[in-house]
Amino acid sequence: xxDLEIRNLHVxxxxxxILRGVDLSVSKGEIHALMGPNGSGKSTLANxxxxxxxxxxxxxxxRFRGQDLTEADxxxxxxxxxxxxxxxxxxxxxxxxxxxxxxxINTRRDEPIGVREFGAQLRRVTELLRVDRDFxxxxxxxxxxxxxxxxxxxxxxxxxxxxxxVLDETDSGLDIDALRTVAEGVNTLHAETGMxxxxxxxxxxxxxxxxxxxxHIMLDGRIVREGAPELxxxxxxxxxxxxRDELEVVTGAPEExxx
Amino acid sequence: MSDGNxxxxxxxxxxxxxxxxxxxTLYRPLAGAGAxxxxxxxxxxxxxxxxxxxxxxxxxxxxxxxxxxxxxLALDQLAPHHPGPDAAVxxxxxxxxxxxxxxxxxxxxxxxxxxxxxxxxxAERGVILCSLEEAFERHGDLARRYFMRRLTYxxxxxxxxxxxxxxxxxxxxxxxxxxxxxxxxxxxAIEDGGTAQYAHTxxxxxxxxxxxxxxYDLAAPFFGQALHAGHFELYLEAAARCRxxxxxxxxxxxxxxxxxxxxxxxxxxxxxxxxxPIHLGGRLTRQHLELSTAEPGADMxxxxxxxxxxxxxxxxxxxxxxxxxxxxxxxxxxxxxxxASRASYEGLIKIDPGAQESxxxxxxxxxxxxxxAKVDAIPSLIVETDSVSASHGGTVGEVDxxxxxxxxxxxxxxxxxxxxxVEGYFEPIVVQLExxxxxxxxxxxxxxxxxxxAQDIDAYAAAR
Numbered sequence: 001x002x003d004l005e006i007r008n009l010h011v012x013x014x015x016x017x018i019l020r021g022v023d024l025s026v027s028k029g030e031i032h033a034l035m036g037p038n039g040s041g042k043s044t045l046a047n048x049x050x051x052x053x054x055x056x057x058x059x060x061x062x063r064f065r066g067q068d069l070t071e072a073d074x075x076x077x078x079x080x081x082x083x084x085x086x087x088x089x090x091x092x093x094x095x096x097x098x099x100x101x102x103x104x105i106n107t108r109r110d111e112p113i114g115v116r117e118f119g120a121q122l123r124r125v126t127e128l129l130r131v132d133r134d135f136x137x138x139x140x141x142x143x144x145x146x147x148x149x150x151x152x153x154x155x156x157x158x159x160x161x162x163x164x165x166v167l168d169e170t171d172s173g174l175d176i177d178a179l180r181t182v183a184e185g186v187n188t189l190h191a192e193t194g195m196x197x198x199x200x201x202x203x204x205x206x207x208x209x210x211x212x213x214x215x216h217i218m219l220d221g222r223i224v225r226e227g228a229p230e231l232x233x234x235x236x237x238x239x240x241x242x243x244r245d246e247l248e249v250v251t252g253a254p255e256e257x258x259x
Numbered sequence: 260m261s262d263g264n265x266x267x268x269x270x271x272x273x274x275x276x277x278x279x280x281x282x283x284t285l286y287r288p289l290a291g292a293g294a295x296x297x298x299x300x301x302x303x304x305x306x307x308x309x310x311x312x313x314x315x316x317x318x319x320x321x322x323x324x325x326x327x328x329x330x331x332l333a334l335d336q337l338a339p340h341h342p343g344p345d346a347a348v349x350x351x352x353x354x355x356x357x358x359x360x361x362x363x364x365x366x367x368x369x370x371x372x373x374x375x376x377x378x379x380x381x382a383e384r385g386v387i388l389c390s391l392e393e394a395f396e397r398h399g400d401l402a403r404r405y406f407m408r409r410l411t412y413x414x415x416x417x418x419x420x421x422x423x424x425x426x427x428x429x430x431x432x433x434x435x436x437x438x439x440x441x442x443x444x445x446x447x448a449i450e451d452g453g454t455a456q457y458a459h460t461x462x463x464x465x466x467x468x469x470x471x472x473x474x475y476d477l478a479a480p481f482f483g484q485a486l487h488a489g490h491f492e493l494y495l496e497a498a499a500r501c502r503x504x505x506x507x508x509x510x511x512x513x514x515x516x517x518x519x520x521x522x523x524x525x526x527x528x529x530x531x532x533x534x535x536p537i538h539l540g541g542r543l544t545r546q547h548l549e550l551s552t553a554e555p556g557a558d559m560x561x562x563x564x565x566x567x568x569x570x571x572x573x574x575x576x577x578x579x580x581x582x583x584x585x586x587x588x589x590x591x592x593x594x595x596x597x598x599a600s601r602a603s604y605e606g607l608i609k610i611d612p613g614a615q616e617s618x619x620x621x622x623x624x625x626x627x628x629x630x631x632a633k634v635d636a637i638p639s640l641i642v643e644t645d646s647v648s649a650s651h652g653g654t655v656g657e658v659d660x661x662x663x664x665x666x667x668x669x670x671x672x673x674x675x676x677x678x679x680x681v682e683g684y685f686e687p688i689v690v691q692l693e694x695x696x697x698x699x700x701x702x703x704x705x706x707x708x709x710x711x712x713a714q715d716i717d718a719y720a721a722a723r
Contacts, residue, residue, distance in 0.1 A: 050668045053660070053721075074667035083668070090665035094683025100669070103679070107670035139683070156669065 001066070002027040003196060004049070004082070004164050009060035011041075011048050018044045020221035021060070026164055029194045031186070033207055033232065036218035037240050042200045043087060045218070046168040049198075050074050050084045065163070079108055081163030085153035085170045091141040097152060098122060098136040101159050108160075125158045128188060129181050147178040154185035161189065164196040171199075171206035183209030204236045217243065294422070295407030300395055307412035307422035314416035319545060319574060324635045325603045327545050327574040329417075332517045337455040337486050339424060340369035348374050349448050351479040351511060357696025362441040362470070363388040365429045369454050372427040384437060391428025391459055402430060405463055409523050409551070410490050417519035417545075421488040425459040433468040433499075442471035442694070452483025452514060460491045464499035464530075473504040473697070480512020484542075489520040495530040497554070503534045504692060508704065510540030510571070518544040526586075529556035535691060538565035538573060539704050549578040552586035552617075561590040562688045564701070567600035567632070568708050574603045581610040581617040581647075588619035593685055595625065596632035597712035605637045608651060612643045621651040626684060628658065628677075629715045630722070658720055677716055678709050 002025035011019035018041045026032050036042050048055045049062060051074040061070045069077050092100065101122070106112045113121075126133055131151055141149050150170050157165050170182050187210060189195040199210065207229070215232055217225040219240070224247060225231065234242075294303060318328040348366050356364075363377035365388060372390040387398060394402040412422035429445045447458045462472055476487060487509070495501055503524065509516035518541050526532050534550060550559050559579070567573050579588045588608075596602045606621050623636040638651035658680050666676035682705060692698050709716065 050664075052664055073672075074664060075670050075672050078668050078670040086665065086668075090659070090662040092662055092666070092680060092683055094686035095679055100666075100679070103671060103675070104669040107672075107675075160669065 003065050004198075005063040006049070007061050007063075009045075009048070009062065010058045011044055011055050012058055013054060013056070017058070018055075018221055019048065022218075022221070022223055024198075024216065024223060026196050026198050028163055028196045029190070030196045030214065031190060031210060031212045032196075032198045033212035033215045034198055034200045034218060035202070035215065035232070035235060038202070040218045041221040042218055043168055046084055046166045046198075046200055049077075049166055050082060051077050075107065083157055083160060083162035083165040085150075085157055085165065085167040087168040087170070087172065089141050089149045089153055091139075091144070093139050093142045095140050096137050097140050097155070100140050101136070101156060104156070104160060121159065125155060129155055129158065129185055131155060131181075146173050147175060150174055150178060151181055154182050158185055158189060161193050162195060164198070165189075166198045166200065168200050169202065171201050171203060179206060180209060182206070186210050204232050207232050219243065219247070294411050294413070295403070295405070297403050299403070300406065303407060303412070304423050307419045310413055311416055311419035311423050314419055317415040317417070321603065321605065321635075321637070324637065325574065325601065325633075327543070327572065327603070329517065329519070329543070332486065332543070333484060334486070337453055337484065339426060339457065340451060340454045341371050341426070342368050342373065344371055344373060346371065346373045349450050349479050351450075351477045352446050352448050352475070355475060355477055355506070355508070355700060356444060356446070357694075357700075359694065359696055360441050362386070362439045362443050363431075364444040364446070365390070366446045366448065367427045367429065367456075367458065368448050368450060369456055370426040372429075378441075381439060385434035386437065386439070387430065387432040388443060389430055391430045391461055392426070394430035394461070398430070398432070401432060401463070402461065405492070405494055406461055407490075408492070408494070409525060410492055410521060415519075417488045418490075418521060421457050421459065421490050421520075424455075424457040425490070426457065428459040429461070431460075431462040431472065433464045433470045435465040436467045438469040439471070442473050444473050444475065446475040446477065447487065447489070448477045448479065449485045449487065449509075449514070449516060450479045450481060452481045452485060454485040456485070456487045456489075458487060458489035458520075460489075462493045464493070464495045464501050466496045467498045468496075469500040471502045473506070473694075476505070476507040476509060476518065478509045478511050478514050478516050481514040482512075484515045484517065487516060487518045487520065489518070491520065491522040493524045493532070495524070495526050495532055497528040497530060499527070499530045501532050502693070503532060504694070504697065505536040506539070506697065506700075507537065507541065507544070508539040509542070509544075510568070515542035517542055518546065521547045522549070524550045524559075526550070526552050526557040526559055528554035531558045533560040533562070533691075535562045535688065537563070537692075537701055538575070539701070540566070540568060540571055541573075543572045545574045547576045547578070549580060550588070551580040551582055552588055553582045555583050555585040557583065557586045559588045561588070562691055563592040564685055564688050565592070565594040565602055565604070566705060566708055567594075567596045567602045568712060569598040569600060571598075571600045573601065575605070577604075577606045579606070579608045579619055579621060581614045581619065583611075584613065584615040584617060586614065586617045590619070590621040591688070592623045592636070593625070593688055594634065594636070595628055595681060595684070596634050597628045597708060597715060599629070599631040601633045603635045605639065606651070607639045607641065608649050610642045610644055610647050610649055615644050615646040617647045617649070619649050623651075623653040624684075625655050626657065626681065627655065628681070628709075628712060628719065630719050658716070660720060663720065673717060673720075674713050677713075677720070678706055681705065681709055
């Protein structure tokens with residue numbers, strides 16, 4: 001059984017149903033890419049995996065390493081080894097990146113982390129990601145540029161060393177340097193700790209720097225196609241329309257609620 | 260110094276029908292009040308007593324927003340207590356102040372000064388720290404020159420009471436050109452229910468002096484009601500610099516402290532004051548805080564925090580007064596409210612005629628942490644000249660669910676996340692206290708208030 005198992009997941013907000021039966025498995029050591037057009041439900045899936053209270057699960061389940069997390073609090077999912085790199089990270093004024101990381105690490109330990117151990121770990125990670133040390137004394141995401149916010153997400157991922165990380169459009173809007181930082185962070189953790197990743201993206205660009213083992217395509221709240229990395233090339237050449245056309249051929253006319 | 264026999268012959272305050280004398284909390288100037296003008300303290304007492312006798316219990320009303328009424332205070336049940344000069348310094352004082360080396364310290368318990376200490380080397384160099392009573396005996400000219408120079412006793416019954424009935428008191432004088440790195444501490448403590456404490460601090464920084472002053476208002480746990488009616492005045496002469504902190508924490512135990520006080524700071528030519536009041540609680544607080552940049556080149560930074568809980572009522576009125584041109588100011592207040600508490604803040608920028616080339620800014624931020632709490636923050640502006648820059652801004656916020664979810668995905672519980680958000684909100688002001696013991700105390704008290712209101716905060720955040 002995979003580490004992260006999502007089965008027949010149906011999710012709705014107050015307004016409408018967004019996910020309509022998602023099945024997805026991600027194990028440690030695997031890199032998955034999830035692609036799909038705007039509004040197909042990718043971010044909803046990411047937030048639901050971490051337990052966002054605004055999304056209601058109406059059917060299906062989320063299991064992680066055998067544990068049923070469908071109804072679990074976000075902090076329990078985090079402590080179990082899941083991580084979400086946000087598309088739009090929240091700013092927390094008055095709290096330094098370093099202090100926040102220390103608090104987050106301490107939620108995973110019985111004894112608080114020692115000053116030296118924490119300092120050494122932070123040094124290693126900031127060097128790896130080529131982030132200025134001053135960065136960690138700034139207030140968390142407060143006044144950060146878009147690129148800085150994304151680097152900060154990857155910095156947190158590297159410090160917290162999750163079993164499986166979900167990256168929600170972390171590549172969007174990044175210049176090539178920041179994109180490389182993000183990619184290197186994922187690749188290094190993958191190589192060193194065997195971290196699994198679900199990389200949600202619109203664009204093929206990041207997948208030139210991180211090679212996925214599996215590619216999934218989401219349309220209208222379902223995963224409609226899964227395959228090898230070559231699928232990415234096809235999307236790059238042809239967009240999503242061929243996929244819609246093909247689906248209609250296979251399933252006949254779109255179901256009523258697909259409209 | 261007090262004779263300590265407990266009956267000082269001052270009349271007990273008389274109760275009158277509450278609320279009949281209502282005042283709008285619009286600008287009622289201290290400016291130019293000049294109650295002192297070299298008059299002997301006894302003359303002032305007599306004049307203030309006449310006002311006190313004639314005045315009714317006040318209520319402050321900001322039409323459409325709030326009313327601060329003292330109708331729940333049983334004034335006739337209160338009396339000034341005199342524990343005597345040899346009484347022990349209460350634990351609440353030693354617990355709060357830490358063990359940082361000081362330039363000097365004065366402690367007043369109820370109506371008597373019970374402890375004065377001044378570094379002998381500083382005394383040698385002309386620094387004076389003693390009770391205000393002693394200052395009138397031994398440094399009469401100096402004390403009379405400044406006493407009540409800009410305060411009044413005429414605006415309401417409590418102001419009159421403080422001017423008529425004060426005992427003990429604190430007097431600090433820092434001579435010209437002297438820099439004192441270590442802070443001076445002045446503490447007012449109330450230990451027993453039924454106490455009416457009438458406080459008066461007079462502090463003077465002479466030309467080119469540079470010092471730190473901290474005033475603490477603290478209550479030990481007790482039952483029943485108490486009153487603190489106080490005056491505070493600080494005069495900074497040319498090129499003097501002062502870092503002034505006020506810590507008000509009347510909320511220990513079940514005691515109900517009513518605090519009606521007026522604080523005034525005057526900043527002269529090229530002088531500077533950083534003034535940071537911290538309000539951590541009290542049953543009812545009504546304070547007028549006024550900071551005047553009075554001569555060219557005067558500059559001030561005003562930073563304040565309040566945090567109300569349970570059924571506390573806070574009514575703060577601050578004035579950033581520019582009496583001369585080429586003066587600068589910057590005011591930031593941050594508040595939070597839990598429970599069914601009521602926090603009202605009004606911050607006025609007033610620029611007098613002729614005070615051209617004044618530049619100032621006022622911001623007020625508040626955070627609601629309970630559906631039953633009420634917070635109002637009103638910045639206002641009276642500009643009576645041209646060629647100035649004066650502006651204000653304000654936010655009333657709530658803890659954001661997006662921030663909470665973000666931190667929970669990193670492993671923090673909802674309650675921890677709220678604490679981090681609220682502490683982070685206050686932190687930029689807390690670090691400016693530049694006193695590790697005081698910073699730790701403020702953080703600890705904020706955390707305790709949040710923990711006490713945790714259920715309420717959760718329910719509120721989840722409901723939105």
